[in-house]
Amino acid sequence: xxxxxxxxxxxxxxxxxxxxxxxxxxxxxxxxxxxxxxxxxxxxxxxxxxxxxxxxxxxxxxxxxxxxxxxxxxxxxxxxxxxxxxxxxxxxxxxxxxxxxxxxxxxxxxxxxxxxxxxxxxxxxxxxxxxxxxxxxxxxxxxxxxxxxxxxxxxxxxxxxxxxxxxxxxxxxxxxxxxxxxxxxxxxxxxxxxxxxxxxxxxxxxxxxxxxxxxxxxxxxxxxxxxxxxxxxx
Amino acid sequence: xxxxxxxxxxxxxxxxxxxxxxxxxxxxxxxxxxxxxxxxxxxxxxxxxxxxxxxxxxxxxxxxxxxxxxxxxxxxxxxxxxxxxxxxxxxxxxxxxxxxxxxxxxxxxxxxxxxxxxxxxxxxxxxxxxxxxxxxxxxxxxxxxxxxxxxxxxxxxxxxxxxxxxxxxxxxxxxxxxxxxxxxxxxxxxxxxxxxxxxxxxxxxxxxxxxxxxxxxxxxxxxxxxxxxxxxxx
DNA sequence: GAGGTAATTTTGGTCGTACCAAAATGCAAA
DNA sequence: TTTGCATTTTGGTACGACCAAAATTACCTC
Numbered sequence: 001x002x003x004x005x006x007x008x009x010x011x012x013x014x015x016x017x018x019x020x021x022x023x024x025x026x027x028x029x030x031x032x033x034x035x036x037x038x039x040x041x042x043x044x045x046x047x048x049x050x051x052x053x054x055x056x057x058x059x060x061x062x063x064x065x066x067x068x069x070x071x072x073x074x075x076x077x078x079x080x081x082x083x084x085x086x087x088x089x090x091x092x093x094x095x096x097x098x099x100x101x102x103x104x105x106x107x108x109x110x111x112x113x114x115x116x117x118x119x120x121x122x123x124x125x126x127x128x129x130x131x132x133x134x135x136x137x138x139x140x141x142x143x144x145x146x147x148x149x150x151x152x153x154x155x156x157x158x159x160x161x162x163x164x165x166x167x168x169x170x171x172x173x174x175x176x177x178x179x180x181x182x183x184x185x186x187x188x189x190x191x192x193x194x195x196x197x198x199x200x201x202x203x204x205x206x207x208x209x210x211x212x213x214x215x216x217x218x219x220x221x222x223x224x225x226x227x228x229x230x231x232x233x234x
Numbered sequence: 235x236x237x238x239x240x241x242x243x244x245x246x247x248x249x250x251x252x253x254x255x256x257x258x259x260x261x262x263x264x265x266x267x268x269x270x271x272x273x274x275x276x277x278x279x280x281x282x283x284x285x286x287x288x289x290x291x292x293x294x295x296x297x298x299x300x301x302x303x304x305x306x307x308x309x310x311x312x313x314x315x316x317x318x319x320x321x322x323x324x325x326x327x328x329x330x331x332x333x334x335x336x337x338x339x340x341x342x343x344x345x346x347x348x349x350x351x352x353x354x355x356x357x358x359x360x361x362x363x364x365x366x367x368x369x370x371x372x373x374x375x376x377x378x379x380x381x382x383x384x385x386x387x388x389x390x391x392x393x394x395x396x397x398x399x400x401x402x403x404x405x406x407x408x409x410x411x412x413x414x415x416x417x418x419x420x421x422x423x424x425x426x427x428x429x430x431x432x433x434x435x436x437x438x439x440x441x442x443x444x445x446x447x448x449x450x451x452x453x454x455x456x457x458x459x460x461x462x463x464x465x466x467x468x
Numbered sequence: 469g470a471g472g473t474a475a476t477t478t479t480g481g482t483c484g485t486a487c488c489a490a491a492a493t494g495c496a497a498a
Numbered sequence: 499t500t501t502g503c504a505t506t507t508t509g510g511t512a513c514g515a516c517c518a519a520a521a522t523t524a525c526c527t528c
Contacts, residue, residue: 006298006481008286020322032508043483045279048510049286052242056290057318064240065490065509073319082316084291085307088254102396109343162336240510266479277512282481299480299519 007042011050019070029067075165086173103170104218110154111214112207125153130199133192140183150195181228241276245284253304263301309399320407337404338452344388345444349436359387364433367426374417384429415462
């Protein structure tokens with residue numbers, strides 16, 4: 001190799017192009033290594049290194065002893081691919097708080113936008129999510145899922161795929177902490193009421209009120225996180 | 235390997251831990267492959283595959299024929315590692331608009347927050363950035379850099395490392411389009427004036443005015459993008 | 469001692485062969 | 499058609515070999 005391009009890099013680029021263009025179908029296995037060797041005219045070493053790089057990038061999902069599965073990139077897979085690094089960052093001092101505050105920042109904007117721009121369909125989806133949340137107050141596992149779903153509707157209001165992906169990211173990054181938190185019917189009830197306050201403000205088309213209701217809700221949740229985990233979060 | 239763990243995965247995990255903990259210093263080269271072979275008691279095949287995966291994850295930066303350089307993860311390296319996928323997503327129909335609108339969303343929130351919470355130091359930094367921007371009106375390359383810097387100050391107001399990293403992400407993701415856009419002294423003057431309007435609103439501690447000024451500015455910029463690239467952006 | 473050049477060593481990149489265990493496929497029997 | 503077994507394919511790993519490029523060492527001159 002006289003020039004600056006490694007054979008493995010060329011294979012990575014070519015396979016990425018095949019994935020993005022659809023020539024390699026999403027959710028399908030990659031061709032076998034020996035077939036790729038023939039296709040690219042390179043050694044198996046090069047193919048395996050290229051596959052490792054693609055796996056690191058999230059373009060394929062690899063599992064021991066199975067063929068790698070194609071993951072056509074979308075904003076969700078982008079954020080999935082960051083999960084490993086993000087989990088390290090969350091373990092640093094202040095890591096969880098920074099992430100949580102960035103989520104609050106985003107959701108403040110989302111409720112303001114919902115108050116200003118939500119369509120009838122958005123309102124209907126929020127209302128349904130609220131009903132589901134209410135019906136799950138006595139069942140904390142279900143309440144958690146419907147809680148996530150209520151917030152998820154907010155991320156769909158801008159009609160931009162980046163936001164639902166971001167919701168998915170937040171849900172997975174912050175899930176380890178959430179899973180450890182005490183839950184109770186009393187707390188579920190209060191959270192449902194906070195969701196309702198947000199919804200009512202959106203119905204009123206009042207961005208400031210919606211933002212304030214969201215702040216109250218997420219600040220209360222944050223205080224609950226701090227009560228659970230203590231000062232080592234700071 | 236009878237169980238589900240591949241040797242290369244174990245090496246990846248171990249090296250990640252060494253990178254995150256600082257045992258492998260940021261910006262330093264990884265140990266040589268033959269040394270890693272000794273350290274982990276595995277073949278060179280496994281080491282090279284592990285390094286490829288780490289490179290795909292952004293934990294090391296690899297260049298042909300040179301030792302990989304450690305990149306201790308921060309939110310910047312997370313977003314750097316997504317750059318390749320994001321560029322594909324930007325090439326899809328509507329990709330650029332979605333990204334641009336998500337940036338507008340974030341910056342709306344940032345100017346609101348600045349109007350509410352900016353410290354004296356934030357204000358001083360904004361003012362300096364504004365002066366730099368003004369002094370660069372006749373020099374479009376410098377104007378571009380000071381324009382980016384002015385927005386960058388906004389991303390530092392929340393005192394959360396996620397936002398400066400996000401600014402870095404937006405700057406790099408949207409740079410290819412920006413680089414192709416016509417520039418003129420007249421346009422630079424108008425952009426400077428828009429920055430000043432944002433700054434003045436922040437000084438007034440008026441979030442709505444700041445948001446409105448930002449919207450005017452970024453909508454005008456978006457219209458310029460559309461004029462330059464035509465309808466295939468949609 | 470400093471600087472420059474040449475020689476040597478180290479290192480990343482690639483190739484091929486080999487072996488093994490696990491997954492997939494093919495075939496025969498019920 | 500389903501099940502079980504044999505065979506083939508496939509991913510995982512190891513090893514040795516070779517080469518070109520980068521790094522280090524050795525040597526010489528001023």
